[in-house]
Amino acid sequence: MDEALLRSLTPSVIGVLVRRGADFAAAEDAVQEALVEAVRLWPAERPRDPKGWLVTVAWRKFLDATRSEAARRRREDLVDQEPEPGPATAMDDTLQLYFLCAHPSLTPSSAVALTLRAVGGLTTRQIARAYLVPEATMAQRISRAKRTVSAVRFDQPGDVATVLRVLYLVFNEGYSGDLDLAAEAIRLTRQLAAVIDHPEVAGLLALMLLHHARRAGRTAPDGALVPLAEQDRGRWDTGLIAEGIGILQGALARDRLGEFQAQAAIAALHADAPTAGETDWVQIVEWYDELVRLTASPVVRLNRAVAVGEADGPRAGLAALAELDDALPRYAAVAAYLHERDGDLVAAAWLYAEAAHRAPDLAERDHLTRQAARLNTLLKGRRTD
Template identity: 75%
Template structure:
């Protein structure tokens, strides 16, 4: 069974139910029930019309649920709104669902979970496994999100920047369990790029592809994190890089620069360098300047300090780092790196230890601990 095809049908099926009179929360619940049934039965008995099967199954789930709450209304739905036999009308409701799931009343974590369910077609179990939380916890998160939407007029869906932030959050979660969230984010962003003509959507897709191209080189077989400068560039996916660069060039030609296009350009400059030593750090600093003008983000300032350190020397990088708030993630690790480059090994070793203690994931913690040990070895 093609699970990817099955998931692609979910937004359209939700849209059919909503157009037939179901509210979003009930439609989404009914489609999830139909999806679970499909995953169990289709391998042995695949339907000739997958979309029609899902619509019929989801609609009956919706009618049954409505009947149990209100017998009279359930009978009316069953007799007056029974879907006619034959092919299901076409229509792509993915874009509407993207914006609905990025409603301004939802928290980022709730928006991500709801997007993965309603647009991505993932089951609650799959989302919970990907985020390494119990299924009941994820179910509660999704239920709270849908309850939040239930009492609100849906004439204020999320705007495009919010949708893009949600997709980028999904991408940055990486992967675990049986769902690859990075690949899923790329799939969803491709759908969005096909449905809307905005250079920032293309910029985000290019950024994802350029980062994803380096994925297999980021971790050693032991699970050890490999920094960009040490990665085997022959393992980078040149087809993904070429696709990302082509999409990015078309977006930049529109002359409507946004933060994702700027980030993608920085990623493209890294991808273009044959080796770490040949990286065009001067141009990367210039693009970080553009990115700062667009976002004024402390994370961008932190990354720019690293780039300045590479382009103009460690002391210049430390001077830029002094302008960054020290409480943002990775600040201590960057400080340690620049101090090592400047020759202050004792302080660098101590800060690597502090950074390891503050790391939020095991590969990063192991990497920083190894860096501290390496620098201390140099002091002997």
């Protein structure tokens, strides 16, 4: 069974049903039932036109459900419209489906879940496992999301920026269980790039590829986090790096800079440096300046402070950091790093411990705790000399 094929066909089949008059929730349910039938029947005999087969079966499933509901009379005109089996329309509704699943009325978590289900073709069980929640909880979340967007017209213009943020949320979840969400986000973004010519779509795809290329070097064999400067660059995927840089160059050449292109440019400078010491921090600061102009994000300013500390020295980095709210996530970790580089190990050790206390996940907490312990051991050794 070609699971990748089924998942790639899912959004366009849903789109066909919606254009024929099905509401989104009913269309998505019908397509899921058709996918179950495909899993059952295709191993014995795969159809010559897989998409046409799915459209035909899903439409029949939808009509069966329509007939069985009290709303049958309202939809009688649809019941008589079942098409003859044959090649499916070449119209690709994937883009509109992306827009629908990232509708502004949805919460980010609901938009992500609905995108993975309707566009990604994943089962509710797979999505629940990836997010480490009960399947019933995820089913309710997806059901509520489908009800929310069911009344939205399928031909309304969508917001590309919202779609990209949803896909980036999926990517940043990484991976867990049997579903690699980072790889899934890359697959969906490639799919989006195939149906929309937009430099920020290309920028996001480049950013994902460049980050994903470094994945093997990010953790030690025991699962501990490895900082970028200490990673074995021989473990980075040079093919993904080359692809990401090529896509980014094409996007930047269009002179319509957006935040994902700027982020990808920073990632490219890290990936292109043969060693950590050869990183072009001056250019990275310039790209962070562009990001600040585009987003005014406090998190961007926090990351910029690190880059300034590398380009102009730790005191300059600390001065940039002093302009920010110390309640920002990872503020204490950045302050610890810059104080250590400036030689103030007492302050750095305390700040690493404080950062560990605030860390959002176990791996980061363990890394910061080890940093604090390392400095405290060093300080103790100095006191006993």
